[in-house]
Amino acid sequence: MTFIPRDNPSKFTLQGSNTYLVGSGPRRFLIDTGEGGRKAWTEALEKVLREEGVRAIEGVLLTHWHPDHVGGVGDVRGVCRRVFGGGGEEVEVEVFKNQSRPGQKGERGIVDGQVFRTADDDDDDGGTTLRAFYCPGHAVDHMAFVLEEEGAVFTGDNVLGHGTAVFEDLAAYMRSLEGMVGLFGRGAKADSAAGRAYPGHGEVIEDGKEKVREYIAHRKEREGQILDALKGLATGSAGRTAGQDDGGSDGQRSSSSMDVVKVVYKDYPENLWVPAEGGVVQVLRKLEGEGRVRLVENGNWKLAEGEKSSL
Known part of the structure; x- marks a missing residue:
């Protein structure tokens, strides 16, 4: 070769x-x-x-x-x-x-x-x-x-x-x-x-096999961070910039993808936040497909019923 x-x-x-x-x-x-x-x-x-x-x-x-x-x-x-x-x-x-x-x-x-x-x-x-x-x-x-x-x-x-x-x-x-x-x-x-x-x-x-396993672990870790951020934003515990109270009957605040970025990537330079948002949206869509989060009418995100129990 x-x-x-x-x-x-x-x-x-x-x-x-x-x-x-x-x-x-x-x-x-x-x-x-x-x-x-x-x-x-x-x-x-x-x-x-x-x-x-x-x-x-x-x-x-x-x-x-x-x-x-x-x-x-x-x-x-x-x-x-x-x-x-x-x-x-x-x-x-x-x-x-x-x-x-x-x-x-x-x-x-x-x-x-x-x-x-x-x-x-x-x-x-x-x-x-x-x-x-x-x-x-x-x-x-x-x-x-x-x-x-x-x-x-x-x-x-x-x-x-x-x-x-x-x-x-x-x-x-x-x-x-x-x-x-x-x-x-x-x-x-x-x-x-x-x-x-x-x-x-x-x-x-x-060691290609080990590298692929590292990729999988990294993606799962990032997915967990994004889910945790959404949970914190839903309750307001993620800080005063936490998600928006959209008047829903479930008492849960909704959050934009950029809200999530600001939590997960808070230690990164702000000029990286917009590029990072695309990856966050991909994770949110995957979680939506798994029934763990849901997209609401204002384009924001909320936890699905099954995930709310962990708040």
């Missing part, structure tokens, strides 16, 4: 978008393509393909739709044309993505559990096997890929090499993390790499 970093560092992409050329024989898979138009990356990919004697990219596997992962598909086709196309003629490159995009040339769908494999007579390792795992949350189409020969997992943006991931659906994200725990180390032939996580951004994680 060859790591090919993208030269697109930012506060959203960390040091840049990670891309991986997977396999050791003449036919390889490429996982993600980063942003488009990055000359240093296309030169690095071309150099690796030539130096390692790669004859074809078996397929480009995309973890999810975000531009910093799919934007370089056209660049890959250009590199393949130069490296494999002889006189520069077009070379077919198959691209695979869950919920494939209409009108995208050569793009095919991916289903949960789908297996991708290369096997070449001159591949000493007997080929490379990748198994897709559907894990929405960060994005609705998110896929991870298990490298069966190592028991390692390409985690995309569900698990990062630094910090925590953002998500668009917390309930789905938590279910995905729970499912990902069991992916690491399965069928591993190379003990040194068993359980390793190759993230979409950041450094390689040696």
